[in-house]
Amino acid sequence: MQLTYRGANYEYDIPTVDMVEGEVAGKYRGQSWNYRYPRHIPVPKKYGGTNHSAKRDFQAGSRDAAAASAPYSAVEPSPTVKEVAQVHRANICSILDRRQQVAKAKGDSRLLRLLEIEWKQMAC
Known part of the structure; x- marks a missing residue:
């Protein structure tokens, strides 16, 4: 993308960020929408309930489970x-x-x- 700032032209390439979809956050006009997180940030766990992202991975079934659970492997259990x-x-x-x-x-x-x-x- 060609940009100009105070007369100086420069080329800017938008960096691509690998995103991971989190749990379903709600519906808008009948369509579900999910939280999205950069892959390097672990998906937060819900307090007092099940981890919906792990449930989604289990339901995927045919997908490669190792690849689907990779972002969650670095998350430490919350302290008591x-x-x-x-x-x-x-x-x-x-x-x-x-x-x-x-x-x-x-x-x-x-x-x-x-x-x-x-x-x-x-x-x-």
Whole structure:
């Protein structure tokens, strides 16, 4: 495609992106339409339900299953609530520790007392 910017002509080739169709998102004028994702981005899983893209691959049957499931092989399982809570608690404790160090460096005894109370409540 020939383009011009401030009198300078240049040729621009639109890059092609390999797209993967996701689940059916809805209907418009009687036609189904799907989400589309670039192949390098994993298709997100739905929370609390079945993965519709895996269901679609299973229903395809005659297609090559290895090629159809290739984009989904890199998706890691989502963390459990317990794992997320542990990471969250560890982050809060590290922030609290850093705040205590800064309060000690500044010599702010009032803030140190408040942070010690918060530390006891968290039981880090």
